[in-house]
Amino acid sequence: MRYHVAGSGPVCVAHSGGPGIEWEYLRAPLLEQHLTMVYVEVVGTGESGRLADARDYTMPTYTRFLHAVVTDLGLPQVALLGHSHGGFVVQQYALEHPDLVSALVLYDTSPVTGEEFWTSALTKLQEFADAHKAEHPEVETYAAKLSSPIGEFDDDGATDVLRTIMPAYVADYWGREAEFAPLRQAIRITAAPSRGEGPPFDVREQLPSITAPTSVLVGDRDFICGTRWADMMHSGIPGSRLVVFPNTGHLGHVEVPVEFAEAVVKFVGSS
Incomplete structure (x- = not known):
């Protein structure tokens, strides 16, 4: 450690x-x-x-x-x-x-x-997508990506999923993109712990x-x-x-x- x-x-x-x-x-x-x-x-x-x-x-x-x-x-x-x-x-x-x-x-x-927690998260993520899909159509893929079994990816694939959906994790990503984009590019996840x-x-x-x-x-x-x-x-x-x-x-x-x-x-x- x-x-x-x-x-x-x-x-x-x-x-x-x-x-x-x-x-x-x-x-x-x-x-x-x-x-x-x-x-x-x-x-x-x-x-x-x-x-x-x-x-x-x-x-x-x-x-x-x-x-x-x-x-x-x-x-x-x-x-x-x-x-x-x-x-x-x-x-x-x-x-x-x-x-x-x-x-x-x-x-x-x-x-x-558990199920109730993840159902709530996916519902709210879909609400986020509905609110932003007109200007950012890629958000319609976010719920599917969050539901992806991260443990089935290698580290680079898992990191790509995390970086893709990162705008949903902050309140105003596109309004403050200059601030948040460096974090989006730097954040990394290791896939194995999801297994x-x-x-x-x-x-x-x-x-x-x-x-x-x-x-x-x-x-x-x-x-x-x-x-x-x-x-x-x-x-x-x-x-x-x-x-x-x-x-x-x-x-x-x-x-x-x-x-x-x-x-x-x-x-x-x-x-």
Whole structure:
């Protein structure tokens, strides 16, 4: 396992999404001005190790490898920030290792996946396509691409799918294309982690057992991990805080970086 350290201040370990999206997209320079950010190079991606059997990319695997990073840091407690699939991992970790988590930031994520989750995401993605197909007819392919079994692609094919549908992940891609196009060209995903086998993620009944101070961050126009799921986590985790970023999609740290950094730094610094 590799991880990357930048900045100074209280330690915050950041786990990227996917599964399999390489960590660089989640880098947040404004956070590094106030926090020591530890970006996990998730198992199976980048220069971290690969599993011998791709079926083993499961939640127990991700939490075990996250624990290896936290242990290696040698600190009594750390803050955890999980984005999207990374939010699944840090929720599970907070349930398994409550004594090691000083603060929990659940960023554009959900307490559950499965059929209902994906049906909702595809419905909202189709609404996005309907709204933009007149000017950008290629969006009509987005729902089919999101439904593609990423694990059947090689890394380049999986990355092409991610880059193709990336405009749906932000609130105003074409209005701010000069800002977002470099990220679209740089973002990469490793296909193997999508081949993991296991039950759908679901910690809804366990949310009341999360004891770490928790902040739930969500963009109000996030089609995949939007306010429905954020409200579910907020109502389920005792004492949690909810921050909704207006006119923002799935990548608030890029779309509204100042507001995102203020929300995270204020919360982690006070926890």
